[in-house]
Amino acid sequence: MSTTGSGGNKPKRSFTPLIQVFEPHKAQTPPLIPYFKEFWERRAFALELARFADKAEYLESRLGKAWLILNPLFLSLIYFLLVTVLRGGPNKDTGLSTLAHILIGIFMFYFAQNIISDGAQSITAGGRLILNQAFPRALLPFSSAVRAFGQFWPTIPTYFAVVLLGKVFYPKTHIPLADLNYLWAPFIIAALAITAFGLSLIFAVMNVYFRDTSKLLTYTTRIWLYGSPVLWKPEMLHGWHRIFIYINPLGPTLAATYHVWIDGVRPSNSELIGTGVWVVLAMAIGTYFFTSRERDFAVRI
Amino acid sequence: MTINNSGVIRLGTSTPSTTMMTAKGYKGDILLPDDLAVRIEDLTITYKINVDTKKTLKNAVMRASKGEKVRMRQVEAVKKMSLDIPHGSVVGIVGANGAGKSTLMRSIAGIMPPTSGRIIVNGKISTLLALGVGFNQSLSGRDNIILGGLAAGLTRDEIESKTDEIAAFADLPDGFIDMPVRTYSSGMYGRVAFAVSVSMTPDILLLDEALSAGDAAFKEKSFHRMRELVEEARTILIVSHALATISDLCDTAIWMHKGTILAHGEPGKIVEEYLKFLEVGTLPSNLEDM
Numbered sequence: 363m364s365t366t367g368s369g370g371n372k373p374k375r376s377f378t379p380l381i382q383v384f385e386p387h388k389a390q391t392p393p394l395i396p397y398f399k400e401f402w403e404r405r406a407f408a409l410e411l412a413r414f415a416d417k418a419e420y421l422e423s424r425l426g427k428a429w430l431i432l433n434p435l436f437l438s439l440i441y442f443l444l445v446t447v448l449r450g451g452p453n454k455d456t457g458l459s460t461l462a463h464i465l466i467g468i469f470m471f472y473f474a475q476n477i478i479s480d481g482a483q484s485i486t487a488g489g490r491l492i493l494n495q496a497f498p499r500a501l502l503p504f505s506s507a508v509r510a511f512g513q514f515w516p517t518i519p520t521y522f523a524v525v526l527l528g529k530v531f532y533p534k535t536h537i538p539l540a541d542l543n544y545l546w547a548p549f550i551i552a553a554l555a556i557t558a559f560g561l562s563l564i565f566a567v568m569n570v571y572f573r574d575t576s577k578l579l580t581y582t583t584r585i586w587l588y589g590s591p592v593l594w595k596p597e598m599l600h601g602w603h604r605i606f607i608y609i610n611p612l613g614p615t616l617a618a619t620y621h622v623w624i625d626g627v628r629p630s631n632s633e634l635i636g637t638g639v640w641v642v643l644a645m646a647i648g649t650y651f652f653t654s655r656e657r658d659f660a661v662r663i
Numbered sequence: 664m665t666i667n668n669s670g671v672i673r674l675g676t677s678t679p680s681t682t683m684m685t686a687k688g689y690k691g692d693i694l695l696p697d698d699l700a701v702r703i704e705d706l707t708i709t710y711k712i713n714v715d716t717k718k719t720l721k722n723a724v725m726r727a728s729k730g731e732k733v734r735m736r737q738v739e740a741v742k743k744m745s746l747d748i749p750h751g752s753v754v755g756i757v758g759a760n761g762a763g764k765s766t767l768m769r770s771i772a773g774i775m776p777p778t779s780g781r782i783i784v785n786g787k788i789s790t791l792l793a794l795g796v797g798f799n800q801s802l803s804g805r806d807n808i809i810l811g812g813l814a815a816g817l818t819r820d821e822i823e824s825k826t827d828e829i830a831a832f833a834d835l836p837d838g839f840i841d842m843p844v845r846t847y848s849s850g851m852y853g854r855v856a857f858a859v860s861v862s863m864t865p866d867i868l869l870l871d872e873a874l875s876a877g878d879a880a881f882k883e884k885s886f887h888r889m890r891e892l893v894e895e896a897r898t899i900l901i902v903s904h905a906l907a908t909i910s911d912l913c914d915t916a917i918w919m920h921k922g923t924i925l926a927h928g929e930p931g932k933i934v935e936e937y938l939k940f941l942e943v944g945t946l947p948s949n950l951e952d953m
Binding site: 573657662 | 693713718721770777780782783786793811816818
């Protein structure tokens with residue numbers, strides 16, 4: 363394709379064969395197929411943004427990325443001491459399983475919390491970028507999710523190291539170190555990440571409209587932690603009280619986490635169904651809410 | 664000066680091409696004459712803004728508890744605008760604050776989709792619509808340039824091959840490209856941002872108040888680079904309150920007023936009329952009814 367510049371007598375030149383058409387959004391959402399196609403094509407940006415954000419955060423920290431493990435590890439120990447004191451002292455038989463449960467529960471919950479909290483701030487933090495470039499805005503919370511995964515995965519070897527050490531002192535503990543049911547773990551982690559990402563899309567939009575949303579999230583996630591089967595076992599709820607596990611978007615996934623990692627059994631059917639329902643709901647509502655409000659970002663940032 | 668009428672405005676003096684190009688992947692055939700960089704068809708852009716002083720969830724809940732709604736105002740930033748911009752044009756856009764200049768630029772860049780109407784753009788766009796490449800002050804200039812390029816759709820290899828060229832163009836002192844951006848002066852920051860936008864070899868360059876960065880020497884260098892782009896028949900749209908820049912650099916100008924094109928034509932004349940408006944505060948008599 364070649365054209366003649368016509369603002370004056372400009373020389374002929376080949377133009378990048380790229381015609382873009384910008385039209386009003388139907389039902390307030392952009393055309394979703396081109397949107398996700400572009401999202402996929404620009405994934406390198408989200409991955410690099412996650413990498414650079416990590417680099418910037420730990421650039422001037424003496425212990426650097428070690429904090430990614432130390433922080434949830436210390437927090438788990440504090441909660442373990444708290445739970446042990448509340449139960450009236452340590453129990454030789456259940457002490458290690460309680461510690462292991464709190465450890466994997468905190469690691470998983472923090473993974474989801476980081477996706478939600480960082481994702482919620484990703485749009486307001488990306489102000490200049492949003493005012494300057496056209497790209498699928500969902501890449502920003504996605505970048506936060508990628509970053510959260512990068513911070514999460516080193517905690518898994520840490521969990522195994524603690525359990526291995528515990529088994530040396532308490533060889534009769536029932537916590538498995540290797541089990542076929544661990545094959546469920548990648549699915550559970552993926553489900554938790556997708557649900558949290560869907561929720562982060564909702565909170566990212568809310569934070570654009572109401573700037574105190576991210577502050578509110580700090581307190582909400584703390585209460586959320588106490589209401590999730592992280593510091594308590596799913597079996598502690600009976601009868602209709604078990605509904606509290608299922609109305610919590612992260613509840614069924616965290617209950618499944620307990621059964622796979624601590625009991626070494628497959629998740630129950632109700633946990634799998636609950637997990638699936640929340641994955642679909644969070645992504646469907648999150649995607650619609652986010653894409654239908656994307657246009658507003660440029661005027662509200 | 665050409666006065667706006669109800670028809671489509673075509674900038675420049677060239678004869679319209681009859682060869683059409685088809686935009687693929689869109690519903691129906693969308694045709695664009697091959698000499699056009701941008702076609703704007705009956706464009707209207709409106710948006711709502713929250714006029715509450717406290718834009719917080721707490722405030723919204725308090726208002727809801729009293730049965731009050733969040734106070735919103737609808738802004739009609741661009742009104743039924745139709746415009747053809749040929750390749751190789753250097754278009755200056757002037758107008759008072761709130762005229763709709765920045766919204767128009769954002770809509771051409773695809774950042775702000777239309778409320779009604781359509782924009783067809785032929786070519787790769789590079790933008791400098793908000794000051795600064797601006798991602799993370801803790802990261803180096805090089806890291807920020809890489810992120811800016813990736814956001815613009817370039818590959819990492821493409822950007823890395825340009826970073827030294829960008830640093831040289833921005834007149835960064837030795838080694839500064841690898842220093843955190845927070846150590847940069849505001850001039851250096853602005854120069855890097857400008858260097859990034861002109862180094863992406865765009866077909867269409869959109870600049871919103873971006874020419875104020877740097878000293879007189881850098882300004883001359885920027886003008887020179889833009890003239891090079893124009894010689895390659897690339898299209899440039901400039902929003903600026905520096906009216907001398909519009910007169911010096913542009914081959915055509917648009918005066919926007921309350922979301923419409925009030926006048927367009929030779930930059931010197933448009934600037935002259937606009938200056939009269941700024942001094943007197945009322946529109947020229949021949950434009951009052953527009």
